[in-house]
Amino acid sequence: xxxxxxxxxxxxxxxxxxxxxxxxxxxxxxxxxxxxxxxxxxxxxxxxxxxxxxxxxxxxxxxxxxxxxxxxxxxxxxxxxxxxxxxxxxxxxxxxxxxxxxxxxxxxxxxxxxxxxxxxxxxxxxxxxxxxxxxxxxxxxxxxxxxxxxxxxxxxxxxxxxxxxxxxxxxxxxxxxxxxxxxxxxxxxxxxxxxxxxxxxxxxxxxxxxxxxxxxxxxxxxxxxxxxxxxxxxxxxxxxxxxxxxxxxxxxxxxxxxxxxxxxxxxxxxxxxxxxxxxxxxxxxxxxxxxxxxxxxxxxxxxxxxxxxxxxxxxxxxxxxxxxxxxxxxxxxxxxxxxxxxxxxxxxxxxxxxxxxxxxxxxxxxxxxxxxxxxxxxxxxxxxxxxxxxxxxxxxxxxxxxxxxxxxxxxxxxxxxxxxxxxxxxxxxxxxxxxxxxxxxxxxxxxxxxxxxxxxxxxxxxxxxxxxxxxxxxxxxxxxxxxxxxxxxxxxxxxxxxxxxxxxxxxxxxxxxxxxxxxxxxxxxxxxxxxxxxxxxxxxxxxxxxxxxxxxxxxxxxxxxxxxxxxxxxxxxxxxxxxxxxxxxxxxxxxxxxxxxxxxxxxxxxxxxxxxxxxxxxxxxxxxxxxxxxxxxxxxxxxxxxxxxxxxxxxxxxxxxxxxxxxxxxxxxxxxxxxxxxxxxxxxxxxxxxxxxxxxxxxxxxxxxxxxxxxxxxxxxxxxxxxxxxxxxxxxxxxxxxxxxxxxxxxxxxxxxxxxxxxxxxxxxxxxxxxxxxxxxxxxxxxxxxxxxxxxxxxxxxxxxxxxxxxxxxxxxxxxxxxxxxxxxxxxxxxxxxx
Numbered sequence: 001x002x003x004x005x006x007x008x009x010x011x012x013x014x015x016x017x018x019x020x021x022x023x024x025x026x027x028x029x030x031x032x033x034x035x036x037x038x039x040x041x042x043x044x045x046x047x048x049x050x051x052x053x054x055x056x057x058x059x060x061x062x063x064x065x066x067x068x069x070x071x072x073x074x075x076x077x078x079x080x081x082x083x084x085x086x087x088x089x090x091x092x093x094x095x096x097x098x099x100x101x102x103x104x105x106x107x108x109x110x111x112x113x114x115x116x117x118x119x120x121x122x123x124x125x126x127x128x129x130x131x132x133x134x135x136x137x138x139x140x141x142x143x144x145x146x147x148x149x150x151x152x153x154x155x156x157x158x159x160x161x162x163x164x165x166x167x168x169x170x171x172x173x174x175x176x177x178x179x180x181x182x183x184x185x186x187x188x189x190x191x192x193x194x195x196x197x198x199x200x201x202x203x204x205x206x207x208x209x210x211x212x213x214x215x216x217x218x219x220x221x222x223x224x225x226x227x228x229x230x231x232x233x234x235x236x237x238x239x240x241x242x243x244x245x246x247x248x249x250x251x252x253x254x255x256x257x258x259x260x261x262x263x264x265x266x267x268x269x270x271x272x273x274x275x276x277x278x279x280x281x282x283x284x285x286x287x288x289x290x291x292x293x294x295x296x297x298x299x300x301x302x303x304x305x306x307x308x309x310x311x312x313x314x315x316x317x318x319x320x321x322x323x324x325x326x327x328x329x330x331x332x333x334x335x336x337x338x339x340x341x342x343x344x345x346x347x348x349x350x351x352x353x354x355x356x357x358x359x360x361x362x363x364x365x366x367x368x369x370x371x372x373x374x375x376x377x378x379x380x381x382x383x384x385x386x387x388x389x390x391x392x393x394x395x396x397x398x399x400x401x402x403x404x405x406x407x408x409x410x411x412x413x414x415x416x417x418x419x420x421x422x423x424x425x426x427x428x429x430x431x432x433x434x435x436x437x438x439x440x441x442x443x444x445x446x447x448x449x450x451x452x453x454x455x456x457x458x459x460x461x462x463x464x465x466x467x468x469x470x471x472x473x474x475x476x477x478x479x480x481x482x483x484x485x486x487x488x489x490x491x492x493x494x495x496x497x498x499x500x501x502x503x504x505x506x507x508x509x510x511x512x513x514x515x516x517x518x519x520x521x522x523x524x525x526x527x528x529x530x531x532x533x534x535x536x537x538x539x540x541x542x543x544x545x546x547x548x549x550x551x552x553x554x555x556x557x558x559x560x561x562x563x564x565x566x567x568x569x570x571x572x573x574x575x576x577x578x579x580x581x582x583x584x585x586x587x588x589x590x591x592x593x594x595x596x597x598x599x600x601x602x603x604x605x606x607x608x609x610x611x612x613x614x615x616x617x618x619x620x621x622x623x624x625x626x627x628x629x630x631x632x633x634x635x636x637x638x639x640x641x642x643x644x645x646x647x648x649x650x651x652x653x654x655x656x657x658x659x660x661x662x663x664x665x666x667x668x669x670x671x672x673x674x675x676x677x678x679x680x681x682x683x684x685x686x687x688x689x690x691x692x693x694x695x696x697x698x699x700x701x702x703x704x705x706x707x708x709x710x711x712x713x714x715x716x717x718x719x720x721x722x723x724x725x726x727x728x729x730x731x732x733x734x735x736x737x738x739x740x741x742x743x744x745x746x747x748x749x750x751x752x753x754x755x756x757x758x759x760x761x762x763x764x765x766x767x768x769x770x771x772x773x774x775x776x777x778x779x780x781x782x783x784x785x786x787x788x789x790x791x792x793x794x795x796x797x798x799x800x801x802x803x804x805x806x807x808x809x810x811x812x813x814x815x816x817x818x819x820x821x822x823x824x825x826x827x828x829x830x831x832x833x834x835x
Contacts, residue, residue: 444479
């Protein structure tokens with residue numbers, strides 16, 4: 001018989017032995033040890049839990065226990081037992097993509113953290129390049145942040161320092177032996193070798209780098225500004241260097257020490273009896289240890305404040321509160337109202353509790369505007385002024401605290417029952433339940449105009465005040481330097497007024513916005529496409545408004561990003577524009593702040609020791625339809641889930657940290673294939689679009705007439721129907737794909753087939769309405785001459801069904817061919833003579 005075409009098709013669908021492997025969800029109690037075991041920190045003695053105390057062992061030891069506290073300058077940082085980092089105080093923005101950490105070191109002007117992968121991340125002050133971590137640093141066991149330089153201890157026991165080196169503090173001695181612990185001070189550095197020898201270098205103006213000859217074997221070293229302290233293996237504490245404030249004078253009755261921490265002017269130590277002693281400067285009572293601390297595990301001191309962690313994971317701080325650095329944040333939970341002003345923010349929760357955070361001073365003096373009175377009670381509304389704060393209790397009482405140089409925090413005794421309060425720059429105003437306005441503070445701004453009608457809302461700006469009467473009219477008074485108190489004619493009936501820096505905005509009953517006064521940053525220029533508005537908030541030099549559909553729009557000054565609304569904010573229920581930052585409450589009661597955060601005013605507080613969990617939800621879609629039964633896995637392998645019939649999925653109680661969400665199913669590629677999620681809160685609508693990503697390979701792409709070749713299809717959607725063809729002509733009947741998404745086909749050519757190129761196509765026919773057909777093609781060449789290896793004859797036919805093929809295909813003839821028992825994808829690598 002003469003053969004003129006491709007004669008036969010042998011198809012074998014290879015079904016995977018193993019289905020998709022789903023990793024079980026680990027409970028949190030199993031996750032934490034797993035995270036800790038992956039870290040690279042040194043071991044610590046049971047009582048010595050400081051971030052920088054290390055025993056005399058090699059670096060590859062059990063990691064330091066969590067939680068952990070680090071105090072530096074005017075900031076406090078805490079790592080909870082899950083490895084989540086929280087910082088508050090001055091310049092404490094933790095990078096969203098940081099991830100879980102095992103150690104943190106807060107310096108006077110910057111912060112460094114060691115991740116669970118052994119990488120160092122530093123941020124904030126860039127003055128001397130100290131936050132630019134060397135690319136070739138390698139895996140790190142410990143990091144220490146000095147004033148303007150940083151030192152890291154690698155897992156091999158080497159010390160690397162970078163940043164300021166004016167005093168040689170970053171020049172590691174060439175003859176330094178293997179190191180167990182390093183501590184970077186202001187202008188000098190010290191390291192403990194694995195043999196217990198202490199070496200120091202850098203500035204020595206006060207003798208801080210001169211190690212006492214009789215020191216003995218050292219277990220831990222800590223560097224202050226100009227003094228150094230070391231704990232010997234016998235628990236004896238020695239300090240030397242600057243002693244102007246007594247910071248180097250160790251108390252005679254201190255006893256044996258488990259851990260020490262030194263600030264610029266004071267020193268604190270944890271004894272082996274788990275008590276804390278502090279000495280040195282006490283200007284801000286940073287050395288006055290509270291009596292009720294309990295059993296202490298770790299101490300850390302900053303410039304003018306001190307913090308401890310107890311053995312039962314309680315954080316206590318004392319000393320300076322200029323930037324709330326010694327105030328333990330609490331969990332805000334659901335927020336009912338927020339007020340942002342100059343450099344601090346306050347919020348009222350749905351349970352009528354108040355929290356304030358941010359700046360606590362005024363022109364260098366301690367005013368305490370972010371420090372709540374102990375007996376405040378249940379609160380209905382809070383208002384943050386420039387350097388003072390006022391709250392309205394649920395009983396109608398007004399309480400104010402903070403700066404009071406002109407009486408702005410002194411509430412009049414005859415005020416009566418109040419319905420609303422507003423704190424301005426240097427004055428405060430309140431409305432009684434009878435609609436009467438009372439103002440106090442700076443006289444020019446607090447003189448209520450005569451014949452003022454009953455008022456339903458009042459807004460105190462920086463230097464002026466505006467009131468909305470019960471009839472919908474606006475009356476303004478105070479400074480009019482930019483026309484901020486000159487209400488425009490024809491404004492109409494107003495539903496809300498907001499007094500900002502030196503301008504005013506109002507919303508009418510029709511939802512239109514009008515602004516007047518200062519406009520140097522465009523804060524008074526209302527966008528033409530704003531639409532109808534339900535609430536307006538005028539800040540210092542920027543304005544924000546909530547539209548009727550819950551969207552937020554901001555305009556004006558944007559130097560700190562205060563007018564850049566986050567893309568994922570969602571619908572908004574209330575807005576407050578501060579001096580250089582903005583805060584919004586979403587419709588689900590969540591608080592978001594952005595803009596200037598130099599004093600922590602844009603970081604809503606949460607309990608730093610509380611393990612923060614979140615929920616992720618979304619859908620996997622294909623051509624607009626939900627794709628069912630798709631396995632989804634998190635990057636750390638802790639949890640997996642699967643989509644339901646509509647393509648929806650939900651991860652619950654996932655640790656908040658950056659992670660990758662990867663959908664995986666044979667035959668599909670997802671866009672994006674792996675999504676990096678910055679998980680700092682619940683994330684809904686995290687949708688993926690699915691597309692076919694089938695692949696086709698030929699075991700070889702060139703052969704002589706009469707040879708055979710193998711087509712292997714991979715990543716084909718399981719259950720789909722596949723049709724193979726050559727030059728547009730189908731080869732046999734469509735075949736169904738197995739669960740592993742693979743299909744293997746044996747093709748034999750006739751000895752008389754014509755040489756040339758042939759187009760081999762694998763077409764995937766959809767079986768669901770949401771799926772579209774797709775094709776993958778390759779070229780195969782027949783040659784008359786070539787290596788003998790290219791001509792591979794199939795083995796003798798086995799007893800198996802014969803697959804019907806077309807009688808004629810242009811240029812070829814039919815030849816029968818049988819199924820062969822090939823095993824898995826290895827077919828492409830197995831020569832015929834070995835089958």
